[in-house]
Amino acid sequence: MEKRKKSRKEKSIETKNKIIMSADELFKNNRFETVSVDSIVKKAGVAKGTFYIYFDSKDALIAELLVDNIKKIDIGYESHLKSLPSDMDTLDMLISLVEKIADVIDNSIGYDLIKKMYHAHMTHTVKSDAIIDYNRDLYKIFKTVIDRGLDQGEFKIDMTSEEFSKHCIMILRGITYEWCVRYPNLDLKYNYVKHFQLLIEGIKKR
Amino acid sequence: MEKRKKSRKEKSIETKNKIIMSADELFKNNRFETVSVDSIVKKAGVAKGTFYIYFDSKDALIAELLVDNIKKIDIGYESHLKSLPSDMDTLDMLISLVEKIADVIDNSIGYDLIKKMYHAHMTHTVKSDAIIDYNRDLYKIFKTVIDRGLDQGEFKIDMTSEEFSKHCIMILRGITYEWCVRYPNLDLKYNYVKHFQLLIEGIKKR
Amino acid sequence: MEKRKKSRKEKSIETKNKIIMSADELFKNNRFETVSVDSIVKKAGVAKGTFYIYFDSKDALIAELLVDNIKKIDIGYESHLKSLPSDMDTLDMLISLVEKIADVIDNSIGYDLIKKMYHAHMTHTVKSDAIIDYNRDLYKIFKTVIDRGLDQGEFKIDMTSEEFSKHCIMILRGITYEWCVRYPNLDLKYNYVKHFQLLIEGIKKR
Amino acid sequence: MEKRKKSRKEKSIETKNKIIMSADELFKNNRFETVSVDSIVKKAGVAKGTFYIYFDSKDALIAELLVDNIKKIDIGYESHLKSLPSDMDTLDMLISLVEKIADVIDNSIGYDLIKKMYHAHMTHTVKSDAIIDYNRDLYKIFKTVIDRGLDQGEFKIDMTSEEFSKHCIMILRGITYEWCVRYPNLDLKYNYVKHFQLLIEGIKKR
DNA sequence: CATGAATGAGCCTTCATTCAT
DNA sequence: TATGAATGAAGGCTCATTCAT
Numbered sequence: 001m002e003k004r005k006k007s008r009k010e011k012s013i014e015t016k017n018k019i020i021m022s023a024d025e026l027f028k029n030n031r032f033e034t035v036s037v038d039s040i041v042k043k044a045g046v047a048k049g050t051f052y053i054y055f056d057s058k059d060a061l062i063a064e065l066l067v068d069n070i071k072k073i074d075i076g077y078e079s080h081l082k083s084l085p086s087d088m089d090t091l092d093m094l095i096s097l098v099e100k101i102a103d104v105i106d107n108s109i110g111y112d113l114i115k116k117m118y119h120a121h122m123t124h125t126v127k128s129d130a131i132i133d134y135n136r137d138l139y140k141i142f143k144t145v146i147d148r149g150l151d152q153g154e155f156k157i158d159m160t161s162e163e164f165s166k167h168c169i170m171i172l173r174g175i176t177y178e179w180c181v182r183y184p185n186l187d188l189k190y191n192y193v194k195h196f197q198l199l200i201e202g203i204k205k206r
Numbered sequence: 207m208e209k210r211k212k213s214r215k216e217k218s219i220e221t222k223n224k225i226i227m228s229a230d231e232l233f234k235n236n237r238f239e240t241v242s243v244d245s246i247v248k249k250a251g252v253a254k255g256t257f258y259i260y261f262d263s264k265d266a267l268i269a270e271l272l273v274d275n276i277k278k279i280d281i282g283y284e285s286h287l288k289s290l291p292s293d294m295d296t297l298d299m300l301i302s303l304v305e306k307i308a309d310v311i312d313n314s315i316g317y318d319l320i321k322k323m324y325h326a327h328m329t330h331t332v333k334s335d336a337i338i339d340y341n342r343d344l345y346k347i348f349k350t351v352i353d354r355g356l357d358q359g360e361f362k363i364d365m366t367s368e369e370f371s372k373h374c375i376m377i378l379r380g381i382t383y384e385w386c387v388r389y390p391n392l393d394l395k396y397n398y399v400k401h402f403q404l405l406i407e408g409i410k411k412r
Numbered sequence: 413m414e415k416r417k418k419s420r421k422e423k424s425i426e427t428k429n430k431i432i433m434s435a436d437e438l439f440k441n442n443r444f445e446t447v448s449v450d451s452i453v454k455k456a457g458v459a460k461g462t463f464y465i466y467f468d469s470k471d472a473l474i475a476e477l478l479v480d481n482i483k484k485i486d487i488g489y490e491s492h493l494k495s496l497p498s499d500m501d502t503l504d505m506l507i508s509l510v511e512k513i514a515d516v517i518d519n520s521i522g523y524d525l526i527k528k529m530y531h532a533h534m535t536h537t538v539k540s541d542a543i544i545d546y547n548r549d550l551y552k553i554f555k556t557v558i559d560r561g562l563d564q565g566e567f568k569i570d571m572t573s574e575e576f577s578k579h580c581i582m583i584l585r586g587i588t589y590e591w592c593v594r595y596p597n598l599d600l601k602y603n604y605v606k607h608f609q610l611l612i613e614g615i616k617k618r
Numbered sequence: 619m620e621k622r623k624k625s626r627k628e629k630s631i632e633t634k635n636k637i638i639m640s641a642d643e644l645f646k647n648n649r650f651e652t653v654s655v656d657s658i659v660k661k662a663g664v665a666k667g668t669f670y671i672y673f674d675s676k677d678a679l680i681a682e683l684l685v686d687n688i689k690k691i692d693i694g695y696e697s698h699l700k701s702l703p704s705d706m707d708t709l710d711m712l713i714s715l716v717e718k719i720a721d722v723i724d725n726s727i728g729y730d731l732i733k734k735m736y737h738a739h740m741t742h743t744v745k746s747d748a749i750i751d752y753n754r755d756l757y758k759i760f761k762t763v764i765d766r767g768l769d770q771g772e773f774k775i776d777m778t779s780e781e782f783s784k785h786c787i788m789i790l791r792g793i794t795y796e797w798c799v800r801y802p803n804l805d806l807k808y809n810y811v812k813h814f815q816l817l818i819e820g821i822k823k824r
Numbered sequence: 825c826a827t828g829a830a831t832g833a834g835c836c837t838t839c840a841t842t843c844a845t
Numbered sequence: 846t847a848t849g850a851a852t853g854a855a856g857g858c859t860c861a862t863t864c865a866t
Contacts, residue, residue, distance in 0.1 A: 047848040174380010202408020253831045459852045586792010613820045665827040
């Protein structure tokens with residue numbers, strides 16, 4: 001009787017999951033374009049028609065997958081900041097945050113997905129709302145830190161904290177893009193940190 | 207009589223140009239993958255076989271197109287630097303260089319091609335030697351300026367000029383990538399300049 | 413109700429058969445190279461994609477076809493030998509075997525397929541394992557007969573039974589090749605028999 | 619002035635020869651189908667159009683080439699026979715002829731061309747009159763020898779010398795076909811000789 | 825005679841999507 | 846729900862042949 005219950009709604013969810021997981025796996029090592037619906041359903045062990053019950057199109061699946069993957073990770077930063085000593089220098093905090101982001105990207109998200117995201121975002125092959133959301137979250141985190149620095153009189157910048165936060169994200173993305181292109185010949189974390197140190201110190205002699 | 211002369215060789219060049227221009231146009235609004243040889247020859251008004259007289263493959267055309275487009279522009283930077291007053295501050299020179307780069311990208315190369323280049327470079331769908339060459343040239347230019355700043359005692363950086371030059375290019379690429387993604391809602395030159403000013407001044411109060 | 417049952421699996425088999433039969437027919441009058449997948453599917457009345465559901469490639473179809481055709485026939489020889497009176501002269505047995513082979517080729521396999529096989533085997537355009545297997549079987553049959561002749565002291569040959577068997581097959585293939593080339597102006601069976609009689613009697617007077 | 623003379627007719631012949639020789643070379647290592655007109659004219663260093671001045675089609679060239687190649691060689695046999703001692707046994711003469719043929723095929727004509735001929739003959743891709751002529755010449759040679767053997771009372775065959783000659787050629791072709799298929803794992807001359815010895819002696823004990 | 829640019833039908837193969845069961 | 850057979854447009858590419866110069 002318990003088993004029966006499962007049959008309706010749960011089995012359907014299971015099928016969908018099988019498809020998603022298979023796709024996920026395949027996308028890990030291949031670009032979206034080169035993964036066929038055929039290969040996905042084959043790996044999932046379901047029929048092709050089944051795919052189209054759960055997803056309107058291949059693109060729809062990709063969009064959903066992106067959201068899923070991103071949702072998994074964007075929670076970490078805030079708690080990381082909270083875990084830091086409350087009397088820490090904001091500058092050090094900034095470096096620590098940047099290190100944390102590098103760790104997450106390198107270890108949790110992974111090269112393949114990041115590359116896929118950057119690619120998808122650039123080409124708009126796929127609705128990239130999830131990516132935008134991720135960046136929005138990141139932006140908020142940075143703004144919080146920057147504002148703290150300003151509040152505590154640690155920074156001197158001649159732009160708003162909003163604008164500066166955007167610049168920070170821009171740098172991160174630039175370096176990340178570079179990382180995607182030059183992988184594995186470029187150390188993400190090292191370059192993140194180095195660049196923020198540059199930014200903090202400035203290069204002007206005085 | 208003059209018209210007659212043209213016929214053989216020149217007409218052939220014209221045909222090739224027709225193909226290149228048609229391709230160029232189509233690539234403006236579509237990704238390389240989604241533009242078919244069929245659509246190119248149709249637009250050019252030539253037979254499919256004609257395409258393969260002039261290009262070994264679709265990829266070969268793209269590569270040639272990329273090279274062509276890039277060749278058009280990479281000569282400008284050095285002469286720009288030379289045109290600046292010789293007693294100019296190196297920091298100002300850096301800003302001026304960065305402004306020039308933004309101008310070239312925005313006006314000479316153009317959004318569409320840059321986007322295509324970044325995309326191609328990321329996916330390695332296409333031989334991106336031209337892009338790499340372009341970056342190498344840019345790198346040299348930066349190094350020259352940075353070295354001047356160091357020589358004249360204007361900078362204070364705790365890394366080699368080589369490494370710093372790489373960082374500069376990384377920033378530019380980061381911002382450019384961002385520009386590609388957010389176009390037209392992001393001013394390339396403004397962000398270039400702003401970020402380099404940040405970099406120059408640093409954000410640390412002292 | 414009976415009709416309904418047929419639908420799923422059986423209809424699929426039917427489709428495959430339609431393709432195979434169409435191909436078979438087309439190959440009858442044309443070489444493998446000149447029969448296009450297009451023509452096959454058109455004749456079969458199915459879509460091009462359907463072809464690739466059932467066959468990995470055009471070559472795969474050809475290979476399957478060859479195997480199919482050959483499988484149909486290579487069982488007959490052994491039982492034919494068994495059907496002969498056990499006290500028959502081995503020389504007569506040899507002639508009888510050769511007659512049987514001619515019959516099979518002429519009637520069961522048919523001119524068109526044989527020609528195709530010889531062609532394919534010569535050019536290696538197609539995996540000719542089936543043909544090789546066929547020959548191996550034939551070789552074994554001959555060796556059996558030759559050995560019997562030697563055991564019973566009916567033959568006098570100054571080579572091993574292995575080598576002589578190979579010669580027998582070589583003759584058969586030679587005559588068959590000739591038949592392919594000169595068809596229909598050459599009687600296969602007549603020439604088979606005549607040549608083996610020659611071989612048996614020798615031409616040397618004594 | 620002398621040079622001028624050449625220009626008209628001779629230069630034309632030269633051009634044609636360039637084409638023929640290039641084709642010949644290419645056909646040596648490739649099947650007719652896989653050698654393109656493009657590759658031929660490129661190797662010959664002439665324009666594509668030029669090809670069609672001298673040959674109606676690719677097939678026409680092949681036919682002409684075949685004739686040329688065969689003409690080069692079919693003169694040797696008769697003189698070979700004449701070179702033998704006039705009191706030689708006809709049986710030995712037969713063996714000697716067969717050895718000579720093997721030599722010519724193996725050394726003068728060569729594996730590649732023979733294979734091509736057999737292939738072309740079988741598929742009728744190409745007008746194979748030349749091949750037929752060659753065989754007719756061979757047939758005459760054999761008949762001469764056979765008749766001599768009969769005249770001198772050396773043979774005992776229960777068929778006409780015409781028919782027996784045909785059988786001889788059939789064997790040769792069979793073994794040659796085998797050689798084409800199994801090259802280089804089959805010694806042509808050895809098998810020629812061995813088989814004729816078989817034929818001469820017969821296998822029947824008496 | 826010679827050229828070589830141009831042709832276009834033809835090739836094999838892929839794949840997202842549909843739909844009857 | 847689930848199936849999987851069927852679709853057919855599209856893709857990149859080849860090549861014998863023609864024809865204006």
